[in-house]
Amino acid sequence: MDYYPESVIDLINEIAKLPGIGYKSAIKITYNLIEMNESEVTKLARAMVEMKKKVHYCKQCHHxxxxxxxxxxxxxxxxxxxxxxxxxxxxxxxxxxxxxxxxxxxxxxxxxxxxxxxxxxxxxxxxxxxxxxxxxxxxxxxxxxxxxxxxxxxxxxxxxxxxxxxxxxxxxxxxxxxxxxxxxxxxxxxxxxxxxxxx
Amino acid sequence: MDYYPESVIDLINEIAKLPGIGYKSAIKITYNLIEMNESEVTKLARAMVEMKKKVHYCKQCHHxxxxxxxxxxxxxxxxxxxxxxxxxxxxxxxxxxxxxxxxxxxxxxxxxxxxxxxxxxxxxxxxxxxxxxxxxxxxxxxxxxxxxxxxxxxxxxxxxxxxxxxxxxxxxxxxxxxxxxxxxxxxxxxxxxxxxxxx
Structure with a gap:
């Protein structure tokens, strides 16, 4: 793992925490992110945080x-x-x-x-x-x-x-x-x- | 697609832009993110942006x-x-x-x-x-x-x-x-x- 720069290792580890995503997949996704341009990655990161902030469960039916x-x-x-x-x-x-x-x-x-x-x-x-x-x-x-x-x-x-x-x-x-x-x-x-x- | 709140749709679309990740997988990952707590999602989002800011190619060998x-x-x-x-x-x-x-x-x-x-x-x-x-x-x-x-x-x-x-x-x-x-x-x-x- 010390073959990668630190920030790459950090990201692989964070992605691998997602349930159902193995280590190999986490590396693959990380490479995809490396090849995307910065504004696209920022957009994806922002969409994640936005969703997390805004979405919750309906207080009646829990959808x-x-x-x-x-x-x-x-x-x-x-x-x-x-x-x-x-x-x-x-x-x-x-x-x-x-x-x-x-x-x-x-x-x-x-x-x-x-x-x-x-x-x-x-x-x-x-x-x-x-x-x-x-x-x-x-x-x-x-x-x-x-x-x-x-x-x-x-x-x-x-x-x-x-x-x-x-x-x-x-x-x-x-x-x-x-x-x-x-x-x-x-x-x-x-x-x-x-x-x-x-x- | 109008079955989901807007911020969920946005996120699914952003994730589906990753090469090799289909629509079904994007939905699956989004559900995982919904179930994670906010600090974990923020950590993942930050790791993505950090990596993108810090990592580039070596000017000699391009690693x-x-x-x-x-x-x-x-x-x-x-x-x-x-x-x-x-x-x-x-x-x-x-x-x-x-x-x-x-x-x-x-x-x-x-x-x-x-x-x-x-x-x-x-x-x-x-x-x-x-x-x-x-x-x-x-x-x-x-x-x-x-x-x-x-x-x-x-x-x-x-x-x-x-x-x-x-x-x-x-x-x-x-x-x-x-x-x-x-x-x-x-x-x-x-x-x-x-x-x-x-x-």
């Missing part, structure tokens, strides 16, 4: 937003009587892309997973419970990913929310078992939404 | 450095009578890792490739020619990658530098043909250096 409420929660045209529960913002966006769902969302930011140390209280479940208290919500769609952890989370939610909302449904297993919800194609997701059943 | 001369060129213990020509700084580091070469280097920053529009004058060949003028250099080792473009570059150099240096050698084809020099293991590279022949 990404720059405001107090996300663009979906603040849209009065959305059906306020349905909440679709998803594991991550990426899953929310996968469903939005079908353009067929017009209710609200609730982003859990994870799945219950004892092996990874993720407990129900680590997710936004308490906040979901509070949203049901107004009595405005008629249906809760559990759109957790069809993985072991996603199913466990759905089961846990269906038990916890029982009696607090008129109807609890689970998206149909049109989504391929074992996969990540966000990689499902739009038609499959649409079929899964249509085929949802009582849970 | 990466924060000074006028790189750590190899400014090391008086290195054998000043041999120059090893490489395509990229990564190739230089691959050879350094064998710990058996003690001469100097010359980094071309590319390979002659008419198809990609890379001409001899786009590389640091004129600067190499100037380094031979002092008469101090006795041998030029052509360690260009064993690819079509690398071979063409070696052939071009052996013709251009003919008569300007006592000995021109090419590393042996111990390095697997068609591969990138930087991915060769250290022993293979060592063998290739040892088995170099007149060119």
């Amino acid at each position: 990404l937003t720059e405001e107090d409420l996300c663009s979906i929660c603040s849209n009065k045209k959305r059906d306020q009587s349905i909440i679709c529960v998803v594991d991550t913002p990426r899953d929310l966006i996968a469903i939005e892309k079908t353009r067929e769902y017009h209710g609200l969302y609730h982003v859990l930011h994870g799945r219950i997973s004892p092996l990874d140390g993720v407990r129900p209280q680590d997710l936004t479940i308490a906040s979901l419970e509070k949203r049901l208290e107004t009595g405005q919500v008629q249906e809760l769609i559990l759109a957790n990913s069809p993985t072991l952890e996603g199913e466990s989370t759905a089961v846990y939610l269906s038990k916890t929310m029982h009696g607090k909302v008129a109807k609890i449904t689970r998206i149909a297993h049109g989504v391929p078992i074992g996969g990540d919800l966000e990689f499902a194609d739009e038609i499959t997701l649409l079929k899964a939404m249509e085929g949802r059943h009582d849970y | 990466l450095t924060e000074e006028d001369l790189c750590s190899i060129c400014s090391n008086k213990k290195r054998d000043q009578s041999i120059i090893c020509v490489v395509d990229t700084p990564r190739d230089l580091i691959a050879i350094e890792k064998t710990r058996e070469y003690h001469g100097l280097y010359h980094v071309l920053h590319g390979r002659i490739s008419p198809l990609d529009g890379v001409r001899p004058q786009d590389l640091t060949i004129a600067s190499l020619e100037k380094r031979l003028e002092t008469g101090q250099v006795q041998e030029l080792i052509l360690a260009n990658s064993p690819t079509l473009e690398g071979e063409s570059t070696a052939v071009y150099l052996s013709k251009t530098m003919h008569g300007k240096v006592a000995k021109i050698t090419r590393i042996a084809h111990g390095v697997p043909i068609g591969g990138d020099l930087e991915f060769a293991d250290e022993i293979t590279l060592l063998k290739a250096m040892e088995g170099r022949h007149d060119y």
Whole structure:
């Protein structure tokens, strides 16, 4: 590693801290940055810091937003009587892309997973419970990913929310078992939404 | 794309500009950044800008450095009578890792490739020619990658530098043909250096 100038080593180490990026990839990205001109690199660095400063989670549904409420929660045209529960913002966006769902969302930011140390209280479940208290919500769609952890989370939610909302449904297993919800194609997701059943 | 807040879209677009990083990867990296805390992201952004400000090419051999001369060129213990020509700084580091070469280097920053529009004058060949003028250099080792473009570059150099240096050698084809020099293991590279022949 002492083959590189210090500032290059520092950068490789910082990039390698990103989850899912190995050492080889960090070196590759660093070389790309070396070859870019300074204004481009500054622009990228600024975009990172700007995003980090501006973006946080919606105080109602926990989706990404720059405001107090996300663009979906603040849209009065959305059906306020349905909440679709998803594991991550990426899953929310996968469903939005079908353009067929017009209710609200609730982003859990994870799945219950004892092996990874993720407990129900680590997710936004308490906040979901509070949203049901107004009595405005008629249906809760559990759109957790069809993985072991996603199913466990759905089961846990269906038990916890029982009696607090008129109807609890689970998206149909049109989504391929074992996969990540966000990689499902739009038609499959649409079929899964249509085929949802009582849970 | 309008599913994301503006600053998130901006960042995804900036990251996707990096060569070799697709749109899906850019989104993945952005999510990682969203989940990191602000001080970590600021640290990464700062490391990028710092590196870009400090690092440039050595004015003698064109390797990466924060000074006028790189750590190899400014090391008086290195054998000043041999120059090893490489395509990229990564190739230089691959050879350094064998710990058996003690001469100097010359980094071309590319390979002659008419198809990609890379001409001899786009590389640091004129600067190499100037380094031979002092008469101090006795041998030029052509360690260009064993690819079509690398071979063409070696052939071009052996013709251009003919008569300007006592000995021109090419590393042996111990390095697997068609591969990138930087991915060769250290022993293979060592063998290739040892088995170099007149060119």
